[in-house]
Amino acid sequence: MSLVKGFTKGLWRENAVFRLLLGLCPALAVTTSAVNGLGMGFATTFVLVCSNIVVASLRKVIPARVRIPSFIVIIASFVTVVQLCMEAYFYDLHKALGIFIPLIVVNCLILGRAEAYASRNPLLPSVIDGAGMGLGFTLALFVLGSVRELFGVGTLFGVAVFGAGYQPLILLILPPGAFIVMGLLLAGMNRIEEFRK
Amino acid sequence: MKEMLRLVLVLTLIAAGAGLILSLVEGATRAPIAEQRRQETLRALSAVLPPTDNSPDEDTVSLITGKDRRGRTLTRTFFRGRQAGELSGVAFTVVAPDGYSGNIAIMVGIDPQGTVVGVEILNHAETPGLGDKITQPWFKQMFKGRSLKNADWRVKKDGGEFDQITGATISPRAVVGAIHDGLEFYKAHRDELLVPAGGDQP
Incomplete structure (x- = not known):
């Protein structure tokens, strides 16, 4: 597979959230605003790229029987790095994302890429794979967050979009709204796929 | 047996490497994180206190408020704002345990007579779009x-x-109740709070 294809597959064809339905817990929980979606997406992308780098570099050293604990230690370390740096330099985002930053550890997308891709491929394709998958995840969270913020609060990036008369659909900000928006977006994407065939 | 040793060795080395990196990052971010938390407290203090010319976060008194379920003592810290050496206001944090989802932490600022000057919501997990209007x-x-x-x-x-x-x-x-309890506590312990500058050091 060419490197370009390896990158773009994560954006659409194998998009983690919309196509593989992986990593749904953070995707549904933190996407109450566009900023939160982007922040969570970039944090996950960073962890994914770093863990893919280390796993791919060490793939011949790590024995198969202890690979899962090894991957988890590697992933958990990078998550802690992200958490500390975010609290030190992006304090407001850290407060908004709260418990979901440490929970990146159990995002099956990251362990999934380490196990299914990085542990079997050389360094460069693994980096590309991680970046593509991570940005696809970011894109999905950004779209979810934007739709929910736009119609649920009437703002985008905190800036009012509709006039003062707009009555926000608060349901979209509440947890059930995450599922509803997600379902509508999935339906839309399936429709587009049907047209492409 | 040899295979077993290799498993142990590899996993130990990975964990050791992770530990090393984490200790370096923790060391590098400790000061900025402490500074961020201090700035947050200062922002809240300046929002709820009348004008001051001292550093209220360095002029504090801690009082025991009770014990938690495990018998540990709970304390509440009072930040004292002064102007030209005279007490101009007192700020303290109250926690409302009966919010819709989780605790609500509130910073309350009052003048020495017990009248509210300002309140600031520090932490909450209320429903976005509904309960979070308390902010x-x-x-x-x-x-x-x-x-x-x-x-x-x-x-x-x-x-x-x-x-x-x-x-x-x-x-x-929950917010109204918590502020009320805080004011009652202040009224009951007012004399202990008006001791001269110094108090305890944070």
Whole structure:
């Protein structure tokens, strides 16, 4: 597979959230605003790229029987790095994302890429794979967050979009709204796929 | 056996490497994180206290408020604002345990007579779009100028005089109740708080 294809597959064809339905817990929980979606997406992308780098570099050293604990230690370390740096330099985002930053550890997308891709491929394709998958995840969270913020609060990036008369659909900000928006977006994407065939 | 040793060795090395990296990152971010937390406290203090010319976060008194379920003592820290050496206001944090989802931490600033100067919501997990309106200025402004003497500390729905939020009564009720408890505590312990500067060091 060419490197370009390896990158773009994560954006659409194998998009983690919309196509593989992986990593749904953070995707549904933190996407109450566009900023939160982007922040969570970039944090996950960073962890994914770093863990893919280390796993791919060490793939011949790590024995198969202890690979899962090894991957988890590697992933958990990078998550802690992200958490500390975010609290030190992006304090407001850290407060908004709260418990979901440490929970990146159990995002099956990251362990999934380490196990299914990085542990079997050389360094460069693994980096590309991680970046593509991570940005696809970011894109999905950004779209979810934007739709929910736009119609649920009437703002985008905190800036009012509709006039003062707009009555926000608060349901979209509440947890059930995450599922509803997600379902509508999935339906839309399936429709587009049907047209492409 | 040899295979077993290799498993142990590899996993140990990975964990050791991770530990090393984490200790370096923790060391590098410790000071900025402490500074961020201090800035957050200072922002809240300057929002709820009348004008001061000292550093209220360095002029504090801690009082014991009770014990938690495991028997550990709970303390509450009072930040004292001064102007030209005279006490101009006191700020303290109250926690409302009965919010809609989780605790609500509130910073309350009062003048020495016990009248509210300002309140600031520090932490909450209330529903976005409903209960989280407690962070909006109009809600926080309601408490300004109120004291134990001149206000009925209940939301309107319960017969008091503080506006609740349409669709979310639990959050405002919790906030009003917590501020009220804080004012009562201040009234009961006022003398202990007015000791000269110095107090305890944070």
